[in-house]
Amino acid sequence: MLKLEWTVPTLRELQHAFAGALTGAGVALDIPETMTPRLEIYANTRRASLRQALGLTFPAVRALVGDEFFGLMAGDFAATTPPASAYLNDYGTELPRFVRSYAPATSIGYLADVAELEWAVSRACHAPDAPRLDPGELSELDPVDLARVMFIAHPSVAIVRLAYPADQIWRAVLEQDQAAMRAIDLAAGPVHLLVERDAEEQVQVRRLTPDAWEFTRRLLAGEPLFHALAAGRGFAHGIEPATASAQTTLAEHLSVRRFIGCRLAITQGEQGP
Amino acid sequence: MSLTNGPALTSRPIPAQAGIGLRFAHHQAVIATRPQVAFLEVHAENYFGGGVTRRCLEQVRRDYPLSLHGVGLSIGTDGPLDAGHLARLAELVRDFEPALVSEHLSWSVSAGEYLADLLPLPMTEEALDVVCCHVEQTQQALGRHILLENPSAYVRFEHSPIPEWEFLAATAKRTGCRLLCDINNIFVSAHNLEVDPNRYIDALQPALIEELHLAGHALRTLANGRQIRIDNHGSSVSPAVWALYERALRHLGPKPTLIEWDTDIPPLSILVQEAQQAERYLRRAEAGVDRADAA
Numbered sequence: 001m002l003k004l005e006w007t008v009p010t011l012r013e014l015q016h017a018f019a020g021a022l023t024g025a026g027v028a029l030d031i032p033e034t035m036t037p038r039l040e041i042y043a044n045t046r047r048a049s050l051r052q053a054l055g056l057t058f059p060a061v062r063a064l065v066g067d068e069f070f071g072l073m074a075g076d077f078a079a080t081t082p083p084a085s086a087y088l089n090d091y092g093t094e095l096p097r098f099v100r101s102y103a104p105a106t107s108i109g110y111l112a113d114v115a116e117l118e119w120a121v122s123r124a125c126h127a128p129d130a131p132r133l134d135p136g137e138l139s140e141l142d143p144v145d146l147a148r149v150m151f152i153a154h155p156s157v158a159i160v161r162l163a164y165p166a167d168q169i170w171r172a173v174l175e176q177d178q179a180a181m182r183a184i185d186l187a188a189g190p191v192h193l194l195v196e197r198d199a200e201e202q203v204q205v206r207r208l209t210p211d212a213w214e215f216t217r218r219l220l221a222g223e224p225l226f227h228a229l230a231a232g233r234g235f236a237h238g239i240e241p242a243t244a245s246a247q248t249t250l251a252e253h254l255s256v257r258r259f260i261g262c263r264l265a266i267t268q269g270e271q272g273p
Numbered sequence: 274m275s276l277t278n279g280p281a282l283t284s285r286p287i288p289a290q291a292g293i294g295l296r297f298a299h300h301q302a303v304i305a306t307r308p309q310v311a312f313l314e315v316h317a318e319n320y321f322g323g324g325v326t327r328r329c330l331e332q333v334r335r336d337y338p339l340s341l342h343g344v345g346l347s348i349g350t351d352g353p354l355d356a357g358h359l360a361r362l363a364e365l366v367r368d369f370e371p372a373l374v375s376e377h378l379s380w381s382v383s384a385g386e387y388l389a390d391l392l393p394l395p396m397t398e399e400a401l402d403v404v405c406c407h408v409e410q411t412q413q414a415l416g417r418h419i420l421l422e423n424p425s426a427y428v429r430f431e432h433s434p435i436p437e438w439e440f441l442a443a444t445a446k447r448t449g450c451r452l453l454c455d456i457n458n459i460f461v462s463a464h465n466l467e468v469d470p471n472r473y474i475d476a477l478q479p480a481l482i483e484e485l486h487l488a489g490h491a492l493r494t495l496a497n498g499r500q501i502r503i504d505n506h507g508s509s510v511s512p513a514v515w516a517l518y519e520r521a522l523r524h525l526g527p528k529p530t531l532i533e534w535d536t537d538i539p540p541l542s543i544l545v546q547e548a549q550q551a552e553r554y555l556r557r558a559e560a561g562v563d564r565a566d567a568a
Contacts, residue, residue, distance in 0.1 A: 011395065012352070018383070086358055087318055089321070
């Protein structure tokens, strides 16, 4: 083999190699053997920081699988999906999907659903502040314009539909309530959840009816009100034929100030016959 | 934001007294008991979001001068700074008007991956150019000067010709930044790299130093039998570090001093006691300066 003359690596080369040594992605550094345990100090700090960050974001998942398993899973997750940013509250968006296909965890069918809920809870907790829409502002609109309103939700608001009653599991685990845990019916069917940080800064997880959830989903996707009201019901005449469920849901969204603003759709889109 | 609804917020300078690092575990205790410390320092990244944590910072900010300590900007990475990270930091600085803003002479990002530790830089002209460029970019984005902190180290690069204190002084000279001198880090690095910590302290330029850090560290024995000091901020300040601090104060004069504690966080009262201990050293140093002035 050709022995190359030793040259000083550039900073970029050195950082790339050092990063590889820390993450186990390949060691290109010429490291004296005595240095290996020292590099391991940095690698340990990295592992512990990521494990801790994920553990704070997914406390119920960690409690369900135990610290040791969670640490291994966090390590495997970090190997495939390392953080792109130093703001570690943003780290973990792909964890629910990772858990869903993580072979060692398949025996806990609901684990990924709990992870998905916890990610929404974490988002709600850390979402930026935003001044909320005063519902009084809408009373100034005429009814035709009201139908064209597209709402902008508070950045903490999310909706999640899960196959398992992850909200009950999540609460029972965090409250260490064994009786509640035993009472959960895993086969009860899907849950339709709304997660938010309310106007008092408290994170809330609420169940919605499937209709209210679908209506809310459309509003959060930025659909004009009359689209969201009419969708799936054969109605296309604006606000009038709205179901009681949707009107009640909208009234609640407005009264608890889940929106931070609204715009008017430029056209009404599809018109009725 | 609600800050503007509270009492007028002025960017009070931090006196040459002792403060503590505020972590989530002590939010409520600090708000409830308002301990007698000169200032609070927080990790900037912990407040990038909104909600309850931000409300807490707004509340303590009304009662204490604030120092924002960044741990994730990765000033030393050869590559672009994370623009989103810098923008969030700038927003925090705008909203909270901290008296001090600091970051580390280290790197944490390579090829877009965050490595979740403060990693060592080779002290070369090339690294100096990278660091100065990023410090300038940061100061421009924040509209103010920052402090740069010496990290703790466990390895040294073969090609690292510039002493760290010279590297930091050169950065300050070229960018107008100032320095945060971590006494514990000097002690830990000096032990691990087998150099003299006193030499580092004596080489510091007093006018460049705007803050000092103190913290505890741990002693571990490696597989090869070599003892190494780990900068884990998990205990009280060691006697050797207090001694080095005393030497630093004699050389630098009194400077704002922070007690950091990040793992195995004790009750707030223990942190306040550590700050009071630093305060005693500061008052002695002040008396020393007065005597020197009178002479």
